[in-house]
Amino acid sequence: MTDIIEATEGAAEEAAASAQLAAGSLAIATSGLTKRFRGGQVAVDSIDLAVPAGCVYGFLGPNGSGKTTTIRMLLGLAFPTAGTAEILRTPMPNGAASVLHRVGSLVEGPAFFPFLSGRENLARCDAADQTADPRTAKARIGEALERVGLTAAARKRYRNYSLGMKQRLAIAAALLRPRDLVILDEPTNGLDPQGTREVRSLVRQIAADGITVFVSSHLLAEVEQVCSHVGVMRGGRLVFQGSLDGLRHTRASRIRVRTADIEAAVAVFAKLGLADPDAVDGVITAELGPTEPERITAELVHAGVGVRELVVETPSLEDLFVGLTGEGFDVEH
Amino acid sequence: MTLSTELESTAPAVPVAAVGRVAGPRGEIVRGYGRFFASELRLVFRRRRNQLLLLVVFAFPVLIGTGLKIAAPHPNGGEGGGPQAFFNQLAGNGVFLTLIALQALLLLVLPLVVAVVAGDSVAGEASYGTLRYLLTRPAGRTRLLSVKYLAIVTYGLVATFIIAITALLVGVIFFPVGPVTLLSGTTVSLASGLVRVLWVTLYITAAMAAVGAIGLAISTLTEHAIGAIAAIMVLVVTSEVVDQVPEFSPIAPYLPTHWWNSFDSLLRTPIDTTTLGHGLLSFAVYVVLFTSLAWAKFTTSDVTS
Numbered sequence: 001m002t003d004i005i006e007a008t009e010g011a012a013e014e015a016a017a018s019a020q021l022a023a024g025s026l027a028i029a030t031s032g033l034t035k036r037f038r039g040g041q042v043a044v045d046s047i048d049l050a051v052p053a054g055c056v057y058g059f060l061g062p063n064g065s066g067k068t069t070t071i072r073m074l075l076g077l078a079f080p081t082a083g084t085a086e087i088l089r090t091p092m093p094n095g096a097a098s099v100l101h102r103v104g105s106l107v108e109g110p111a112f113f114p115f116l117s118g119r120e121n122l123a124r125c126d127a128a129d130q131t132a133d134p135r136t137a138k139a140r141i142g143e144a145l146e147r148v149g150l151t152a153a154a155r156k157r158y159r160n161y162s163l164g165m166k167q168r169l170a171i172a173a174a175l176l177r178p179r180d181l182v183i184l185d186e187p188t189n190g191l192d193p194q195g196t197r198e199v200r201s202l203v204r205q206i207a208a209d210g211i212t213v214f215v216s217s218h219l220l221a222e223v224e225q226v227c228s229h230v231g232v233m234r235g236g237r238l239v240f241q242g243s244l245d246g247l248r249h250t251r252a253s254r255i256r257v258r259t260a261d262i263e264a265a266v267a268v269f270a271k272l273g274l275a276d277p278d279a280v281d282g283v284i285t286a287e288l289g290p291t292e293p294e295r296i297t298a299e300l301v302h303a304g305v306g307v308r309e310l311v312v313e314t315p316s317l318e319d320l321f322v323g324l325t326g327e328g329f330d331v332e333h
Numbered sequence: 334m335t336l337s338t339e340l341e342s343t344a345p346a347v348p349v350a351a352v353g354r355v356a357g358p359r360g361e362i363v364r365g366y367g368r369f370f371a372s373e374l375r376l377v378f379r380r381r382r383n384q385l386l387l388l389v390v391f392a393f394p395v396l397i398g399t400g401l402k403i404a405a406p407h408p409n410g411g412e413g414g415g416p417q418a419f420f421n422q423l424a425g426n427g428v429f430l431t432l433i434a435l436q437a438l439l440l441l442v443l444p445l446v447v448a449v450v451a452g453d454s455v456a457g458e459a460s461y462g463t464l465r466y467l468l469t470r471p472a473g474r475t476r477l478l479s480v481k482y483l484a485i486v487t488y489g490l491v492a493t494f495i496i497a498i499t500a501l502l503v504g505v506i507f508f509p510v511g512p513v514t515l516l517s518g519t520t521v522s523l524a525s526g527l528v529r530v531l532w533v534t535l536y537i538t539a540a541m542a543a544v545g546a547i548g549l550a551i552s553t554l555t556e557h558a559i560g561a562i563a564a565i566m567v568l569v570v571t572s573e574v575v576d577q578v579p580e581f582s583p584i585a586p587y588l589p590t591h592w593w594n595s596f597d598s599l600l601r602t603p604i605d606t607t608t609l610g611h612g613l614l615s616f617a618v619y620v621v622l623f624t625s626l627a628w629a630k631f632t633t634s635d636v637t638s
Binding site for chain 2: 072075076077078079096097100101103105107108109111112113114115116123124125126127128129130131132134170173
């Protein structure tokens with residue numbers, strides 16, 4: 001629990017810092033954004049998102065933590081019960097008509113008409129866009145299909161697409177026009193490893209063009225590989241927000257030494273002033289702090305401690321993630 | 334549909350610089366709307382199910398015409414009104430097959446055809462999940478709803494005209510054609526008779542526009558197109574049954590189906606404009622009321638599909 005509290009405090013600081021840094025250049029900013037369903041259940045509980053323009057923001061959280069509801073509110077599909085949301089400095093949902101053409105989105109998986117081909121489905125999407133230029137429609141549709149590698153399957157009916165192709169078509173729809181922000185909700189859901197890689201490389205490409213990418217996922221590994229910033233949801237609350245490094249630093253690295261001379265090692269650790277030492281069964285661990293591992297090694301050798309193993313333990317993001325979001329459904333009770 | 338254009342124009346004011354080509358000249362908005370509408374029409378008319386329904390409304394006049402040709406009614410004048418009058422006239426004039434077919438299909442088939450497209454309009458998009466992607470284009474909620482409604486009305490118009498034109502052709506082939514004796518006993522020229530048939534067809538299109546509005550409103554309430562279609566038909570049939578019960582006669586004029594058969598007012602001299610006016614007023618009220626309900630619901634509720 002202490003970890004979570006620390007992390008939350010860290011998150012608040014991080015958020016404040018990044019909000020100051022990026023004042024005016026936030027691609028997404030929400031304040032006290034809340035969604036309470038009619039039954040009284042709070043799906044999203046007063047969250048303050050701050051997504052700097054130009055970053056790849058991973059929106060993490062277990063299933064049911066409120067990610068999709070948040071995204072629906074950002075896109076004007078659902079109405080907040082409290083708080084405000086802005087995308088590209090335009091208030092939502094009121095500004096939907098004036099800003100959404102700059103936002104590409106994938107919400108809760110692809111959805112197209114099964115009896116139309118991929119190209120026809122995109123044409124329909126484009127026709128619905130009140131500001132799209134019909135003269136460039138054909139070229140833009142072709143480009144979008146090319147970009148996701150569906151040119152060869154463009155004439156095929158959507159119903160005959162594989163899951164990966166469906167997902168890619170949805171991304172093509174999100175890229176039909178030049179965008180300033182792309183919001184992808186679980187873009188790799190249900191994909192095989194190869195499909196996941198394809199999507200990941202697409203996200204990288206999009207980001208390389210300077211487009212802000214907001215990608216939600218319940219898979220940490222996915223986010224870790226592409227994101228520079230993360231927000232972590234748990235039970236409708238934003239429990240961490242900041243850079244990926246910021247998340248890493250919410251828990252200190254530890255040094256772990258396995259030795260037969262445990263008492264001598266404890267003495268060396270004490271001499272070096274390492275915090276929170278813990279010696280059990282021939283293994284001693286302590287917080288690394290600013291001390292360099294090389295120095296610890298040298299001191300141990302100097303003191304004649306026989307070192308069998310010396311490891312710097314950096315907490316994996318997964319540990320941090322689980323620490324923030326809980327072990328699973330049991331923990332929530 | 335002035336409703337929609339007004340609402341579009343009251344969209345939140347945005348700094349001109351941020352809008353760029355978005356607001357654009359009025360012509361661009363109209364062209365964009367036309368493009369969306371054309372795309373919607375293609376979708377409606379390309380769907381196999383909707384094509385089959387049009388095939389059904391095409392087949393009925395052919396069947397009715399063939400049946401009546403075989404039954405060969407006797408030409409015994411055109412006194413009185415109602416269906417009998419049309420049947421009696423048919424042997425003398427094929428034009429009356431149009432009125433017979435329209436009247437027969439108006440009972441159930443034509444409302445069903447309109448109900449299918451109307452019930453599917455929003456609920457179908459919701460169940461496919463395409464609704465969320467249309468709205469995030471952005472299609473605009475009011476704009477989307479108005480395009481959907483116009484497509485429903487267009488489909489109803491096409492279905493009604495298919496019945497009228499098919500019946501006219503079959504009537505011309507199977508029966509003699511000539512000056513038309515109206516229900517009031519006067520005879521008008523064939524051309525004048527055909528114009529009256531055109532007015533009848535348009536009157537019935539207006540009745541179907543009212544059904545379409547009710548269907549659109551019901552369609553915004555659910556994600557299940559079949560449920561919406563069934564609900565519309567239950568409503569239509571209930572209205573027709575209640576309309577036949579004398580005890581309910583005080584409320585009869587307010588029923589959505591009450592004025593449907595009043596198209597025979599167009600087949601009298603002089604034309605009974607009072608009855609027609611009541612009918613058109615009833616349709617207009619239903620259109621305004623239910624498109625407003627649809628709008629109120631659709632623009633304020635979360636899209637969760």
